[in-house]
Amino acid sequence: MALVLNEEQRFLQDSAREFLAANAPVESLRTLRDDRDALGYCPETWQKMAELGWASIILPEEYGGLDFGFTGLGVVMEEAGRTLTASPLFASAVVGASALLLGGSEQQKTDLLPRIAAGELTLALALEESQHHRPTHITTTAQANGDSFVINGRKTFVIDGHSADHLLVVARSSGESRSPQGLSLFLVPREAPGVSVQRTIMADSRNAANITLEGVEVNAGALVGTLENGWEVLEPVLDRGRVALAAEMMGLALEAFERTVEYLKEREQFGVLIGSFQALQHRAAHMQAQLELCRSVVLQALSTVDDAPEQLPLLASLAKAKLNKLVKLVTNEAVQMHGGIGVTDEFEIGFFLKRARVAMQIFGDTGFHKDRYATLCGY
Amino acid sequence: MTAPIRRDVLQDLEQFRSEARQWLEANCPESQRQPMTAADQYYGGRNAEYPSADAQLWFERVRDKGWICPEWPTEYGGGGLSAEHAKIIKEEMKAIRARTPLYSLGIWMLGPALLEFGNESQKQQHIPAIINGEIRWCQGYSEPGSGSDLASLQCKAEDQGDHFLVNGSKIWTTGADKSDWIFCLVRTDPDAKNQEGISFLLVDMDDPGISTTPIALISGESEFCQTFFDNVKVPKENLIGELNQGWSVAKALLVHERKLMSELGSESPREILVPSVAARQYLELDDGKVVDAQLRSDLVDYDMEMHAIGLTHFRTFEEKLAGVRSAAPLVMKYVGTEAEKTKSELLLAILGSQGLGWEGEGFNRAELDTLRLWAMSKAMTIAGGTSEIQLNVIAKNILQLPQS
Incomplete structure (x- = not known):
């Protein structure tokens, strides 16, 4: 059952959420930014993530991997999307490791994959x-x-x-x-x-x-x-990256949305909670509907990597295009519904808005993936 | 708990799929695998005539196989199968484009509510008659003054000792002029607030005092009626559930209606054009690509939305099997019917002036149907709870936003 998490995956989700909340919340990203940190991520946190097996989550056991597949990876990416955690997870453990897995010689795999898995080497x-x-x-x-x-x-x-x-x-x-x-x-x-x-x-x-x-x-x-x-390796590597990124964007959207809904239940204007206004309720409900559709798309795309790679191009473009649109909608609405504090740097919602725009450009914007999907559909 | 499906269970399902496929192949007449018009639909009922000998044969075979309602209990004539088995039958029927053998509001809406709320004799009386297509049902919910605000309904049923006396009218009663019975929401306590004084009543439309008038729609069809009740005597045993508790029955039934509407796109009997296929026929192409950038963009937006909706239907099914609850089912009526409207607008744009024919020469069947379906699609985001009501429900029940 590709569209429902199993017990192992739900356990991974709980532990990832707990770890990231304690070790790499949004506040950590703010600190890295304000300190103009030379590395741009926290190496100690990355080391701990590697010890939890996240750097090797898609790798087979023979290379020191956890072999949880992309659905397992998606769980971690989604949680890291909620906390906007900066780490080599995407570039190295997903994209770099996939390139070696799909295209690397046995020598390259044996030399490099265990080091990537241990978090010692990044690509x-x-x-x-x-x-x-x-x-x-x-x-x-x-x-x-x-x-x-x-x-x-x-x-x-x-x-x-x-x-x-x-x-x-x-x-x-x-x-x-x-x-x-x-x-x-x-x-x-x-x-x-x-x-x-x-x-x-x-x-x-x-x-x-x-x-x-x-x-x-x-x-x-x-x-x-x-x-x-190289295209024979590059295209599936990009698709894997797109799917992993879609999972990160799912987490980003969920977090920004949940924070916004909570705010609607706290903020009072005209003597009532603003969440009682139908103008806001309908927009929030519409986002909930799109979140539900995107949830299914992301889960299917993740499982397609492992179970039906021949369908990956279509699913990867569907996922990236859909999630691009979702994070744009949700982060814009999140800022608007927070009102004045939404545009302050002190408030974290702006970090979600900015990450969303960068993630939307990585490995193809909405137009790129709509064009690719249409071409794959034959029109 | 998401226990993986056991291997022997999977084997049993695969075995069942192969048997179902063989049976359908052997028993579904070729004519019953073709696109159909409204005239080909068989609704059953006291005065029904089969659209064709093959339609009769097909209906009787499915009925005798127990597959009209595969999930319903065998003691009332159902198939007694699991949800997984029923889904397989549905999928295999779809795979050979088999027509739905019996169209029935009794199956889609009333039956599930009766199984949940009806007493034993009510089930015995009505369920087998629904499955066998002997009684055609229609629904009496909305009134001229009660649309989205359904709980304000005024059609009243007064307690006269051994019977209720019903007076008032119902609107949007689909197929009321051809139906045998109507299931209604009626006010049984005029002093109670809104939904608290409402009861769920079954009424035989042969009873004296009932009349119906068809309503012409913008699509040119008139499948809806207004139904009038003038001192209609209804026996007490036709009350479903408790007196003044009809709202809970109605709500359960609405869930079925919305689920049905969210899936309607795939069930329509007409010759429906698929937008991406129509695009290749009606639009200018360059090296296989649609030249009109706006239409190509709209087309891929629609296809992606439908892809996502299809996957979400699968997800809700898997969640049901795994016993996982999510918000997905509650959003499906909204996204499904909005997508249907989008599709109709898209087809109209793709067909251009050829999609604007109302009747007669100069247009083929599919083109004429496209326009009629476009007009009908406007009702989809109104009937069964408007899109705005759906958004209210999501805001209240899922997001738990404060109510004004």
């Missing part, structure tokens, strides 16, 4: 080259040079790009600049000669970077997947 996907998600529009080049490759190009919006130990760089060695053919994935140490990293301070106070690669030389062992067939 970041260096994909985007413009301000919109266009995963095949790659001009970064990889030129063969004997047994090695030389990479040149510029990447932007690289999530965790300033802190990850290794970058997974998408580069082109053949094909036209918008073609999925001719792309390859390379593992590049962030501190390799020729890599320069510019951290970008984003609205959500989380972590991203612009990265320039100038004559970066890597050997053939750095290739993840087969040469020029």
